[in-house]
Amino acid sequence: MSERTSYAPGTPCWVDLAMPDFEAAERFYWGLFGWKIPELPDSSEMGGYRRAKMGSHDVAGVMPLMQEGQPPAWSTYISVADADATAAAIQENGGTQIAPPMAVAGYGKLAVFTDPEGTFFGIWEPGTFAGAELVNEKGTVGWNELNTRDPERAKQFYGAVFGWTADEHDMGEMGTYVEWRLDGKRVGGMLDVSGRVPDEVPSHWLVYFGSVDTDEAVDKIKELGGDLIFGPMDIPAGRFAVVRDPFGAFFAVMQPSEATIARAEEEGLA
Numbered sequence: 001m002s003e004r005t006s007y008a009p010g011t012p013c014w015v016d017l018a019m020p021d022f023e024a025a026e027r028f029y030w031g032l033f034g035w036k037i038p039e040l041p042d043s044s045e046m047g048g049y050r051r052a053k054m055g056s057h058d059v060a061g062v063m064p065l066m067q068e069g070q071p072p073a074w075s076t077y078i079s080v081a082d083a084d085a086t087a088a089a090i091q092e093n094g095g096t097q098i099a100p101p102m103a104v105a106g107y108g109k110l111a112v113f114t115d116p117e118g119t120f121f122g123i124w125e126p127g128t129f130a131g132a133e134l135v136n137e138k139g140t141v142g143w144n145e146l147n148t149r150d151p152e153r154a155k156q157f158y159g160a161v162f163g164w165t166a167d168e169h170d171m172g173e174m175g176t177y178v179e180w181r182l183d184g185k186r187v188g189g190m191l192d193v194s195g196r197v198p199d200e201v202p203s204h205w206l207v208y209f210g211s212v213d214t215d216e217a218v219d220k221i222k223e224l225g226g227d228l229i230f231g232p233m234d235i236p237a238g239r240f241a242v243v244r245d246p247f248g249a250f251f252a253v254m255q256p257s258e259a260t261i262a263r264a265e266e267e268g269l270a
Contacts, residue, residue, distance in 0.1 A: 002136040003057070006126070010162040010182045012144040013079035013124055013131030015207045016061030019072045019247045022050065025062055028245055031224045032217065033139030033209065037062050042105060057134035060141070072247035075112075076121050076144045076205040078162060083109040083125035086161065090115075090123075093160045094153075101125070115157050117150050119203040136210060142254055143208035145189040147197070151178065154190060166190070171235070206242070207251045214239040214255040221245075221253075236260075 007013040019025050022037060029035040035052040043050055047066070051058040065072065080086040083101040091097055094116035101111040107129035112122045124131060134140050148154045158164045158180065164187065167179040178190035193203070211217040214232045221243050222228065229250065231241030238256040245251070 002140075003134055004130065004132060006130045007079040008182065008185075009079055009081040010164065011079050011187050012076050012141075013126075014061065014077040014122075015074055015132070015141055015144070016049075016063060016077070017072070017074050017249055018063055018065050018070060019245075019249060020065050021247070022048075022062065022064075024246065028224050028226065032220055035059065035139065046104065054134055054137070054139055057132075058129075059132050059134055059139070072245070072249040073120075073204070074207045074249050074251050076207060077110075077124045077131070078121065079131060080123045080125050083111050083123055086123050086125075087111050087113070089161050093157050095157065095161070103127075115203075116153055117148055117203045119146065119148065119205060121205055138210050138212050140210055141207060142210040142256065143189060143252075144187075145191060145206045145208065145252075146180075146203070147191055147193045147206050148203045149192065149194045150203075151176075151190060151192045164188075174235070204250070208240065208254045209251060211253040211255050214241055214253050217241070217253040218243065 026037040029052065035054060037050050037052045040050055047063065049061060049063045052060040052062055087097060087101050090113050096114045098114060099112040101109050104110050106127050108127040109125040110122060112120065114120050132141055136142050146154060155166045164180040164182055167181050169177045169179065171177045175192060179186050180188040180190060218228050218232060218241050225246035227244045229242040229244055232239055236257065237260045238254055240252055240254040242250060242252045
């Protein structure tokens with residue numbers, strides 16, 4: 001099992017879902033991934049925030065929509081050593097602060113931003129809570145991918161703020177795919193979605209969840225009230241599909257190829 005108790009600064013460490021109905025969310029994600037989304041003793045103190053569990057492991061956050069007109073969406077958070085210093089670096093490099101660094105009980109310190117293209121993301125300075133306790137397993141986060149229309153600006157921004165380097169791969173007709181690397185290790189990806197998705201879809205961080213069988217997962221998503229947006233499609237990394245839950249939040253399901261699994265094990269990521 002890919003259990004985690006810590007994340008190196010600059011590594012995506014957590015995802016959460018903003019949605020309108022906890023019971024409906026649990027029905028969908030329990031049916032798809034086997035998650036429980038219990039109310040926690042301190043949920044009311046944190047605006048209703050809950051942590052989805054795979055067995056005894058925290059795997060994702062779930063929270064109510066905080067304001068009128070807020071779209072349901074999955075968000076990605078990046079672990080940092082110092083939230084205040086990172087917040088300053090983000091703004092110095094063209095990002096915009098949406099929510100300033102704030103302490104979350106003793107769990108850690110949270111802040112939310114948009115990058116220069118307007119892509120939402122968060123940072124997390126760990127206290128007693130490091131992030132997802134289980135990753136790279138069925139129904140847990142396996143990958144975080146920036147979908148952008150300005151990859152060159154993204155390279156400058158994320159490189160300056162988090163120290164990421166861009167490892168580019170020629171994907172033929174799909175163009176160039178970037179693997180973000182930190183100290184040589186893969187920490188995420190980037191895809192230029194210009195001409196691939198409708199113009200009204202803003203740039204975003206897409207969360208990939210592992211699946212034993214992508215086609216089976218897509219069928220289950222439809223059965224549970226979600227929609228297929230793209231795929232399933234085979235790529236060197238595996239077989240994936242982009243989907244939408246019943247609330248309208250986009251995410252991806254992925255069945256990694258044997259080569260991807262072997263590389264993850266070799267790099268100590270599995």
